[in-house]
Amino acid sequence: MVTIQHALRAATAQLRAVSETARLDAELLLAHTLGxxxxxxxxxxxxxxxxxxxxxxxxLVARRxxxxxxxxxxxxREFFGLELQVDRRVLIPRPETEVLVELAIAEARRYGDAPITIADIGVGSGAIAIALAMHLPRATLYGVDLSAGALEVAAANIARYHLQDRITLLEGDLLAPLPGPVDLIVSNPPYTILNEIDEGVYRHEPHLALDGGPDGLDCYRRLIAAAPAYLTPKGAILLEIGAWQAAxxxxxxxxxxxxxEVGVQQDLAGRDRVVWARNLDVIR
Ligand SMILES: C[S@@+](CC[C@H](N)C(=O)[O-])C[C@H]1O[C@@H](n2cnc3c(N)ncnc32)[C@H](O)[C@@H]1O
Known part of the structure; x- marks a missing residue:
């Protein structure tokens, strides 16, 4: 007779070579198997x-x-206290991105009770946009992505949290699909250098979500160059970055x-994680 204990022990041994969290992985996969x-x-x-x-x-263990x-x-996957549906069409939301969400919430609260518009560029699973919508009841959001598949996943997650009236999804390139300027632009754009990333990430996650070009900065260049035309006079832009990209x-x-005004925010591990810029009109 094979018990849970036997199955977990064998799976953990099998996964140790590929995962630093082999036991946890085995428990999650078995929980999923059993419902x-x-x-x-x-x-x-x-x-x-x-x-x-x-x-x-x-x-499942063989695939892991x-x-x-x-x-x-x-x-x-859990993100910012939410449970999000994910599949191969979207990047798996990372805990580091919660730093961007926290800063964006703080920035939005500068507006007090006034309504505010926010654009999440490269919305993926919807992680950032949904977290912001849940914490900022006065915000109206746009989620833009070049990937139709990612937008389908985002739509499912938005529906799950009943946010269809507050988050509008737009397919297209960076800021171009937006109908006009917004108060806050947030983005976790593709910023990795593909041949430098972890093998598991490279093999399984969408390259459109990862590939930042030869130096990882392609999206930042185009997004930032276009940003002035899409920001309100008091608006701000907050961008997740790789730890080496702040300067x-x-x-x-x-x-x-x-x-x-421009600044850099570190994550809990002390690595540069978000760069932001705020039009100075907001504090005049
Ligand atoms: C790093 S993922 C971020 C996903 C999600 N916002 C998150 O933080 O988990 C980047 C996203 O940007 C999208 N993307 C890549 N190039 C784009 C472009 N030129 N315009 C719009 N979206 C783009 C990808 O499809 C992907 O969903």
Whole structure:
């Protein structure tokens, strides 16, 4: 008889070579297989698995052993206290991006009770836009993406949180689809250099979401050059960056918005994570 305990032990050993979180991965995959919570899986270690459950679990573990991310295998990921549907059409939301969301919420609160418009450029799963909408009831949002598949995933997540009336999805390139200037532009654009990233990420996540060009800065250059025409006089732009990109992105912002106040925010690990610029009209 194969119990939960046996199955988890074998799967953890199998995944150790590819994952630093092998035990957790195994628990999440088994919970998904059984339709249980992870807590129940951990608590009921002597529960026997049917041959059919063993086979389905083994298939998921084999895919994880090929470095397929757990979030794609179970079809969901938590972000900023939300549960989002994810699949191979979207980047898996990363915890680092919560820094961008926190800063954007703080920036939006400068407007007090006044309505505010926000554009999330490269909306992907909808992670940033949905988190902002949930915390900023006076905000109206646009989510732009070049990927029709990503927009389908975003639409499903937006519907799940009943935000269809507040978040409008637009297909197209960067700022071009926006109907006019907005108070806040937020973006976690593709910024990696493809041949430098983790193998599992490279093999499984969408390259359109990752590829920032030869130096990782392609999207920042075009987005920042276009930003002045799409920002209200008191508006701000907040951009997630790779830890090595702050100086280059700050430079681009000074060139495009010479009148703006510009700053860099670190993440919890102390790495540069967000660069922002605020048109100075907001504090006049
Ligand atoms: C790094 S992912 C961010 C996804 C999501 N905002 C998040 O933080 O989890 C970048 C997103 O930008 C989209 N994208 C890439 N190039 C784009 C472009 N030129 N215009 C609009 N969206 C683009 C990709 O399809 C992808 O969904």
């Amino acid at each position: 249980w919570s992870r807590a129940k899986v951990v608590a009921e270690r002597d529960h026997p698995l049917t041959p059919e459950q063993q086979a389905r679990f083994a298939a 052993a090929e470095r397929e991310p757990v979030a794609y295998l179970i079809g969901r 280059a992105v700050v430079h681009l912002l000074h060139l495009a918005l010479p009148q703006a």
